Amino acid sequence: MNTSLKAARFALIAFVLVGAALPLYLLAKQSMTPELETFAWPPHWIPHHPTLSHFISVFAVNELRSAVLRSLAVAAISAVIATSLGAMLAHAMARNSIAQRLGFSTVSGIRLLPMIAVAIPLGIILATVGIYDSPTGIGLAIVHAAIAIPTAALTLYAAFVAIPLEIEEAAWIDGASPLRIFLTIDLLMARTSIATALILCFILSWDEFGFALLVQQTNRTLPPLLYYYTVFGNVGPASALALLMMIPAICVVVALGPSLRGALTAGSSR
Amino acid sequence: MRLRRIRARFTAVNASAKRLRTVFVVVPCIFMITMLVLPALNGLLLSFDHNGLSLANYKILFDDSMFWRALGNNLLVPFGSVIVEFALGLALALTLTARRNRSALIETAAILPFAIPEIVILTLARYIFLPRGYLNGAITMTGMHPLPWLSPRSPLAIFTVIVVDAWHVTPVVMLMLMAGLQTIPTELYEAARLDGAGTFATFRFVTLPMLMPAIVGALILRGIDALRIFSTVLVLTGPEGVPVLSTYSYSLWDDAQKPHEAMAASMILALMVTIIGIGGLLAARRFSRDDGALA
Numbered sequence: 001m002n003t004s005l006k007a008a009r010f011a012l013i014a015f016v017l018v019g020a021a022l023p024l025y026l027l028a029k030q031s032m033t034p035e036l037e038t039f040a041w042p043p044h045w046i047p048h049h050p051t052l053s054h055f056i057s058v059f060a061v062n063e064l065r066s067a068v069l070r071s072l073a074v075a076a077i078s079a080v081i082a083t084s085l086g087a088m089l090a091h092a093m094a095r096n097s098i099a100q101r102l103g104f105s106t107v108s109g110i111r112l113l114p115m116i117a118v119a120i121p122l123g124i125i126l127a128t129v130g131i132y133d134s135p136t137g138i139g140l141a142i143v144h145a146a147i148a149i150p151t152a153a154l155t156l157y158a159a160f161v162a163i164p165l166e167i168e169e170a171a172w173i174d175g176a177s178p179l180r181i182f183l184t185i186d187l188l189m190a191r192t193s194i195a196t197a198l199i200l201c202f203i204l205s206w207d208e209f210g211f212a213l214l215v216q217q218t219n220r221t222l223p224p225l226l227y228y229y230t231v232f233g234n235v236g237p238a239s240a241l242a243l244l245m246m247i248p249a250i251c252v253v254v255a256l257g258p259s260l261r262g263a264l265t266a267g268s269s270r
Numbered sequence: 271m272r273l274r275r276i277r278a279r280f281t282a283v284n285a286s287a288k289r290l291r292t293v294f295v296v297v298p299c300i301f302m303i304t305m306l307v308l309p310a311l312n313g314l315l316l317s318f319d320h321n322g323l324s325l326a327n328y329k330i331l332f333d334d335s336m337f338w339r340a341l342g343n344n345l346l347v348p349f350g351s352v353i354v355e356f357a358l359g360l361a362l363a364l365t366l367t368a369r370r371n372r373s374a375l376i377e378t379a380a381i382l383p384f385a386i387p388e389i390v391i392l393t394l395a396r397y398i399f400l401p402r403g404y405l406n407g408a409i410t411m412t413g414m415h416p417l418p419w420l421s422p423r424s425p426l427a428i429f430t431v432i433v434v435d436a437w438h439v440t441p442v443v444m445l446m447l448m449a450g451l452q453t454i455p456t457e458l459y460e461a462a463r464l465d466g467a468g469t470f471a472t473f474r475f476v477t478l479p480m481l482m483p484a485i486v487g488a489l490i491l492r493g494i495d496a497l498r499i500f501s502t503v504l505v506l507t508g509p510e511g512v513p514v515l516s517t518y519s520y521s522l523w524d525d526a527q528k529p530h531e532a533m534a535a536s537m538i539l540a541l542m543v544t545i546i547g548i549g550g551l552l553a554a555r556r557f558s559r560d561d562g563a564l565a
Contacts, residue, residue: 005469009365013376016362019437020379023386023394026404030397042407085298092294099295106299110306111491112547114498116516117536118306120523121313146305149298178287207387209501214520223389227505230393242390253385254378 027246030239031055038235054240064225064241071206071222074137078144079201085145086152086197087190091182093153094160107150119214126215133217140215144205151204152197159193160186203249310540317534327534336510337535340518343428344539347503347514348496350432351439355492356485358436359443364477366444367451384441392505395434396420399506422511431512435502439495443488450484451477490550497543515539 030038031054033047058064092099122143126132131139163186171181187194209223216224222245229238320326331337362380366372383391398404399419406416419430454477462472500516503509509521515535523532 002469008361012361012365016376016380020382023383023391026397027390027394039402041402042410043402043404085301088294089298092291096291096295099291102295102299106302110302111494112540112544113306113310114516114536114539114543115500116498116519117313117533117540118310120519120529120532120536121316122305122309124529125309125312143305146302149302153298172283178283178290182290207389209389210516223387226389226393227501230396230505231508235397238393242393245387245390249385249387250382253381 024246027239027242030235031243033236035234035236054236057237058240058244061237063220064237067220067222067225068244070135070137070216070219074141074144074221075202075205077138077141078148078205079198081142081145082148082201083152083156083194083197086149086201087156087187087194089149089153090156091160091186093157094163103153107153110147110150115210116214119211122211123214132215133219135219137216137219137221140212140221141205143211143215144208145201147208147211148201148204151200155197155200156190156193159190163189199252203252206245206248313533314537316530317537319530327531328538330531331534331538336513336518340513340515340535341538343503343512344497344499344514344516344542347428347431347435347499347512348493350428351435351499352489352492352496354432354436355440355443356489358440359447359488360485362440362444363447363451364473367448380444381441383438386438388438388501389505391438392434392501395437396506399430399434420507420511422507427507427512431499431502431506434506435496435499438502439492443492446488446491447481447484450481450487453484454480486554490547490554493550494543494547497539497546515542 029045029047032050032052033044034049034051034053037044037048058068089103093103094100123132126139129139131142133139167185167189168181171185172178176184207223209227212221213224213227220228222241226238226241226245229241317327318324366377366380396403400406401416401418401420403419405419409416417426418424420427458476458480459472462476467475498516499514500520503512503514503517504520506512509517509525513521516539519532519535519539522528522535526532
């Protein structure tokens with residue numbers, strides 16, 4: 001191995017470590033810096049007067065608290081809907097070649113749709129139905145469910161393919177109906193992947209910014225709220241909020257390991 | 271007699287299994303189509319509505335210089351960010367796979383920027399690149415002049431947008447390429463070593479050709495995603511700084527209250543993504559067929 005390649009390799013790894021540590025550090029630092037000090041020039045690299053007031057305000061300010069709850073609700077509801085429908089689609093795709101082709105082409109066709117081309121007319125439709133910008137975020141939850149189905153289906157497809165057909169055959173000889181086979185055997189055997197799909201869909205909704213910005217104009221979820229805080233200059237609360245938003249995703253990557261990391265890219269889209 | 275009974279039961283179960291499968295395909299697909307495709311089609315229809323059916327909305331766009339800037343940036347920024355992400359992603363994938371004792375810490379660190387929500391990365395990037403941000407702070411500390419990283423209409427702002435986009439998305443490219451690298455049989459590397467191939471020759475004649483399917487897949491997926499760039503530009507520069515079609519359409523809808531023109535702009539983006547996406551898929555299919563003929 002020649003030395004210049006080794007040096008490049010070392011630089012790359014240093015780059016990676018900085019790229020990962022910097023956001024964590026700077027956000028943590030900003031969230032503990034009093035509002036006035038954030039305007040210091042040159043910027044302080046460590047807070048001179050550390051404070052926890054921004055974290056307290058995240059839970060004290062009504063707008064923030066309701067945004068946290070709304071984000072949680074939207075992510076949970078959409079994850080359940082997307083995983084249920086995704087499991088149905090994945091099962092059909094794993095058992096039938098026509099269903100497989102149909103499923104794959106719908107899933108990849110949907111990737112081609114730009115968010116903005118869907119979100120503006122969808123907002124109009126949701127408004128006619130009366131769930132545009134609803135305080136519960138139900139309209140957004142349904143939209144997020146629709147965009148998360150491909151992720152759920154692709155995650156579960158591999159799991160259903162791996163289940164041996166002999167088990168299903170044995171069940172139908174014993175007199176089980178196809179629906180019962182699906183509910184009691186296939187879902188049970190794929191339970192690890194179902195958990196993965198639920199987590200991925202939850203994160204997808206938790207992170208999603210575009211639809212949330214356009215569909216929840218005043219009853220905001222966390223990503224659009226963070227956007228407004230950032231753009232209109234509330235550095236401390238914005239950083240505290242940003243740290244809070246990172247928690248679920250970081251837990252997943254650090255705790256759940258490589259199997260999930262692969263799945264994370266399977267359905268990656270904006 | 272018994273056989274006939276089993277056969278009858280098989281046919282009955284088979285029919286109900288078929289019915290169930292149809293339901294299982296149709297319900298999720300109808301749901302996705304109703305929520306995503308039908309609104310887009312409705313938007314297409316409304317984009318031609320300007321006090322009656324006409325091309326007036328599109329005409330207004332074509333007369334707007336901001337539209338042409340958005341269109342240009344919407345080609346330039348995705349092109350630049352895909353190139354940067356691909357180069358970095360490939361370098362990272364090779365480095366991380368080549369290490370003899372793979373470190374979980376470094377791998378996790380490499381994936382982390384993608385695991386962090388996009389809006390969080392963008393918030394932070396804004397604080398880094400603002401005129402009085404951390405980057406200029408660090409530059410001033412070294413005694414050099416601070417730079418206007420996000421100043422509207424500047425090539426530097428386009429560069430910053432590309433860098434920030436790459437920061438968030440490079441891990442995806444890296445993971446796709448790492449998955450591809452793992453499928454290359456080690457025998458090939460051994461054979462190359464026995465034949466006396468050096469590091470570069472091994473990469474050029476073993477790794478690169480074997481990795482080609484993963485590379486093409488990663489480029490197509492990332493290319494399609496990159497064309498839809500929205501939040502990076504919105505958060506870093508606002509809709510006017512480095513306009514792309516998504517933010518242009520958003521500002522027409524949100525600030526200017528011109529929904530029909532906004533939809534026309536978004537339809538042009540949809541057309542662009544579809545053409546480039548289908549073109550890429552066709553190229554990939556042709557590529558893999560050539561590959562099959564060679565093998």
